[in-house]
Amino acid sequence: MKEDYHKWYSPTLNKDIEMLVFGHAGYPLVLFPTTSGRFYECRDFKLIESAKWFLEEGLVQIYCPDSINELSWYDKGIHPADRVKNHVWYDQFIMDEVVNPICQERGIQKVAIAGVSFGGYHAANFAFKHPERVSHMFSLSGSFDIKSFLDGYYDDTVFYNNPVDFLPGSTHSELWNMKIILGTSDWDICLEANKTLAKILTDKNIPFWFDERKWAEHDWPIWRQMFPHYLSTI
Numbered sequence: 628m629k630e631d632y633h634k635w636y637s638p639t640l641n642k643d644i645e646m647l648v649f650g651h652a653g654y655p656l657v658l659f660p661t662t663s664g665r666f667y668e669c670r671d672f673k674l675i676e677s678a679k680w681f682l683e684e685g686l687v688q689i690y691c692p693d694s695i696n697e698l699s700w701y702d703k704g705i706h707p708a709d710r711v712k713n714h715v716w717y718d719q720f721i722m723d724e725v726v727n728p729i730c731q732e733r734g735i736q737k738v739a740i741a742g743v744s745f746g747g748y749h750a751a752n753f754a755f756k757h758p759e760r761v762s763h764m765f766s767l768s769g770s771f772d773i774k775s776f777l778d779g780y781y782d783d784t785v786f787y788n789n790p791v792d793f794l795p796g797s798t799h800s801e802l803w804n805m806k807i808i809l810g811t812s813d814w815d816i817c818l819e820a821n822k823t824l825a826k827i828l829t830d831k832n833i834p835f836w837f838d839e840r841k842w843a844e845h846d847w848p849i850w851r852q853m854f855p856h857y858l859s860t861i
Contacts, residue, residue: 628682630670639720646692646725649675652685654861655729656739656763657721659694659746662701666693674743677851681858687739692725696745700776707780714788721753726760739763739861743850744817748773751790751824758801765857767810767850770820794827806860807835810853812843 629651637644645666660668669675669691681687699713726738740761742750747769754764771790774781786792807828811821821837828835838856843849 628675628679635724637720637724639723640695640716642695644693644720644724646690648688648690649678650682650685650688653681653687654739655688655690655733655735656741656858656861657690657692657725657729659740659742659749660691661744661746662696664694664746666691669743672847674847674851674854677854678858681855687858687861690725690729692721694746694749700773707777708782708784710777711782711784711788715784718753718756718788722757722760726757730760736760737762739765741765741767741854741857742769743767743847744769744845747771747817748790752788754805754807755790755794755797755802756787758799758805761801761805763806763808763861765808765810765854766821767853767857768812768815768817768821768845769809770817771824772820791823791827794824795831802831802833805833807833808838808857808860809835810838810840810850810857812840812845812849814842814844815849816845 631648633646634643647666658669695717699710702710729738730736737760740750740754747766748771750764750766751769751771754761773789809821809825811818825837840849
């Protein structure tokens with residue numbers, strides 16, 4: 628299973644960034660880590676191993692960029708407005724320095740996006756903001772409302788980075804062409820968050836699969852079961 632390490636200076640984020648890429652060919656998927664996870668987290672917790680067959684067969688290629696959650700939503704040392712602004716820079720980084728180069732290199736218009744736990748927020752937020760660039764969105768035990776990170780602060784920038792707020796009013800036609808999977812479980816701490824997002828999608832008649840597994844907690848074992856199943860839908 629091919630693994631490539633990349634490190635470069637990001638002009639968008641004004642810092643060095645790291646990323647692992649797995650596989651030698653296949654449909655590109657950008658995979659976000661959990662709350663405090665780094666670019667290597669999904670490898671270390673064997674989520675990548677669960678996708679080994681798809682990678683070795685050249686069916687998918689998985690890109691694992693670093694996160695900057697510690698500089699945005701989780702940085703309690705800066706004003707909430709700055710937390711949101713830093714996330715907006717990260718969103719722009721993913722578009723300009725990850726997704727667009729993949730699309731340009733391959734001559735395609737869209738990629739798949741996925742994330743586990745808080746990475747599920749990143750996947751959903753990016754996909755629903757930029758549906759013209761996302762063909763598939765897989766959230767594994769994600770949560771989609773970030774208002775609790777902002778100490779009561781709220782403005783338009785928060786609104787447009789909070790899927791449960793901006794998605795109900797979105798009319799972008801490509802939302803209805805996206806393949807969406809919300810993965811959760813009956814013991815998942817994010818079960819209600821997934822039900823809330825599912826209702827929004829249902830109310831908008833956007834097709835999706837609500838995959839609620841049984842007897843499983845919010846942790847890597849169930850995500851390692853979900854991930855290859857979801858990859859099989861690409």
